Amino acid sequence: MNTGLYPRIAYEGIKKNGRLYIPYFITCILMVAVFYITHFLGFSGILKDVPGGGTASGMLGLGAYIMAIFGTIFLFYTQSTLIKGRKKEFGLYSVLGMNKKNLGKIIFYETVMTWIVSLAGGLVAGIGLSKLAELGFTKMIAAPVNYDFRIYPGSVLMTILVYTGIFFLIWLNTIRQIKFSTPIELVQSEKAGEKPPRSNWFVGILGLVVLGAGYFIAIKIKQPLSALLWFFVAVILVIIGTYLILIAGSVIFCRLLQKNKKFYYKTEHFVSVSSMAYRMKRNGAGLASICILLTMILVMISSTSALFNNSEECLTARYPNEIGAFACKYGYDESLVDLSSRMDSLLKASAEEHGAEITDNKTYYVYSISGYLDNDNLQISLNSMSEMAFIDYDKVAQIQFLDMDLYNRVFGHDVQVAPGEAYVGTSSDIEIGDTITVGELTFDITGRFDELVDEIDPAAKIAVSPTVYIIVNDLEEVATHFTSYVDYDGSPMLAWFWYCRFDTGLEPEGQTALADTLSELMDKELAPLDFTNYYCDSHEAQRSDFVSTFGGLLFLGILLSLIFTVCCVLIIYYKQISEGFEDKSRFGIMQKVGMTRKDIKKSINSQMLTVFLIPIVFACVHLAVVLPIVHKLLMLFGLFDVPLLIKTACLCAAVCLLFYGTVYKITSNAYYKIVS
Amino acid sequence: MSLLEVTGLKKTYKTRFGGNSVEALKNVNFTVEKGEYVAIMGESGSGKTTLLNILAALDKATSGTVVLDGMDLGKIKDSKMAMFRRDNMGYVFQDFNLLDTFTLEDNIYLPLVLAGKKHEEMKDRLEKIAGPLGITDLLKKYPYEVSGGQKQRAAVARALITSPRIILADEPTGALDSKSSDELLDLFSKVNKMGQTILMVTHSTKAASHASRVMFIKDGVIFHQIYKGDSTDTQMYQKISDTLTLLAQGGDLK
16 A cells, blocks of 8 residues: 555545644644743743742642643543544545554554644744743843743753653554444444433532532631641642532532423523533533633632732831841850840941931840640640651740840830739730640730730731740740750750841931841851841842742743633633534534524523533632632731732632633634534 | 415525536425325435425425415525424434434423423423323433334424424334334324324335325426325235336336
8 A cells, every 4th residue: 555645644634624623733732832831930940040939940840740641631532522523534444444553554643743733833832932931020020131042951852752652642542442443333433322421429429528628628727837738638629529529510410400390491491401411421521620720720810919919018017117137046045135235236336337317126035935835725845846746737836935124125015024924925816824834834824915916026927837925024034944945956946036127217228238237247246156047138128029029929820820721711612612513413403393593592602601600600619718728828928918819819700700701702603603 | 275385396406616407306296285194205316305305494495386384485584494394394304313412301392492382381292192102101211222213203202292284204214123114104194193294205115105195206306196095005005016116117107
């Protein structure tokens, strides 16, 4: 046989089925491009210099492989619809005398052609778009723009490897489908009736339970640190639950609708409900994918834009004064009290140098120790942390001891506590009884004043674990009690924290310069003293840092959302087209039986509306439920403005709905064109 | 006035690029009276399916008129056509054309649902015809679960449920085995005795022998027709096959 025959047959086959193959090619190209971009951003290191870029590129690297898995599932799904439409053709070839091997060759050439087009198109698109993405990114974080084209060979290689693998699997799968059917089965495959799905109550209820568990976790989590841990559990449960519910639950739902005779036997519901019931089992997965993608888009966009909008508030919360300095040293040391007054003179020296007039000066120190809240009356046992296999982050707390006299002097209060008594304030709503026990020390609580947290350290409210402030009669005396506590690696658990913040009345440049001077002075003073951590920042210098971090995050959110949106649109389009071809003969019969074009249009609209509302409604419910846990996570970044988050989420949902509606309109037109 | 009057019907097919034209129907004239059971016979390519499609308003004639109960099919607007078909005609197809997404019951309800009838009324109507058609026990089943004969009976029920003026059947026994064919033909006779007008296109002599009148179509014209009169099915069968033999030999019956 002529060797050129098979490629020609394959080529003609693709050309003749252009309406199905063109969207398939576009899908493949985009999948490849998406993989390349995420891999490029994740592994090429271009995000390395961006603040927070390390975390972002780690997530994107993981995202690339998630996209690859997602792509595989999606391409398998589309490919199987494609091949379904072509089985008749293959059947005809085998009736005409081709054997399975010949058919395999045709399929091989087809797959190779798809492979070449997808990889070539995908890589070109990916490289082009990644440059655009990079430009957008640098613009967003106000970094210098670089117009060189950067191609990362590692990503190109990985893309080729992964997608060659995927196409190989697709080829095997197609061969498998052809191999196990006789020519006559192939010829008649289009006519073979499919069994309508029965309602599966078990799976439906399981789905509800799993989704409920996911929701429960999302609502129940109170502390940001445990949110980080449980967030992924909740996400996985919600994803599984969504799939189960849409696959089994939707069939049950349609069956229930069919039981309602008044509703079901209406022209506009009759056809749509029955055909939905019929194909939900298969399409439930598609709908669930759309729903998950929409949810991810909504969560990403609303959280990152809320962070971006909140960056100024966040900045003020963390740096309430123009200049803020901090130093920290582990262990107890009597000389530290003297150090505190030496630091005061450093402050005065640097202020004089820049001609600043220091106002609103809050300089103080505390002793801090981490503990584990054992039960409601705030027992704090210091040894347990290292011995526990599993740490419940909800119960970790930081205890900070303040000296009564120092507190009264700096903040202008008149708090009086006797030895053995304490005055307490907490950064989150922890229940406290009449006494508080820290290690082996017990204090009678004589007063509670949570507002003191705002005075002492406004940033404590956005810290990952709650802080308990205890004002004691004699700080030095209390601190000596804790010198013997050590961590699992032998380092002391007690730490000395020095805080300093003040306003200068200088211009922004002056503030930054003063911070730099103070920083240098602190370096000279503290470095020889074996300090673990110290810094001095100005509000102004932090602003650009905040903007770039949150801007970068927002950009990543937008980029990923765009990618997901494209995937989503393609799934919707593909679903419409393939269903349109399936429904064509069905609507033909209905027209013969007496269905008017108007009826058809009505029925299509009703079907589309229901099918398309399901994912977006589910996505919005998901968003509403995960918002609390997202809020807890965002607290790690410093967002605690709940109304802002809700407002942003609503706005995002509205925009998403609008866009989604447009896509729905366009695809329903394509569908209508096919069936009529 | 006859129920169905076909006058000077002509249908010309043009090839796609307008080159050759083929005359499927040249000049067809006939009438069908109310309560009649008419079979139209002819070989493949004789134009009988074209004729039926025009009668069912699924296709348009090149010239000539089809008048059903005083209504000229050619003058009905396209947008009203589907509705007209639904209200006045029942169509039984060779390959059943049942929708596999519906149970048999819902398949039968389809034309009524499209007409916006109430569920109670649909149920009443179905109860009346389900018994005689022998499908009462099958109503909750899906098309893929039942045999060809059962499917065709459901299709007949779907055609009957609107109480149409005429039932048009295109090779209704074409996809059935002989036992199912017999059952279906008996069913048609039964329905006809109840007063239902039936027009059936077939090339099966046996099917045609049940009809009260058989028309023969050849090369796009009605060539001959025979009435059953008082003859039995067997005698009718003989008459038809004699005519077919003559037709095949190129005999001229005019």
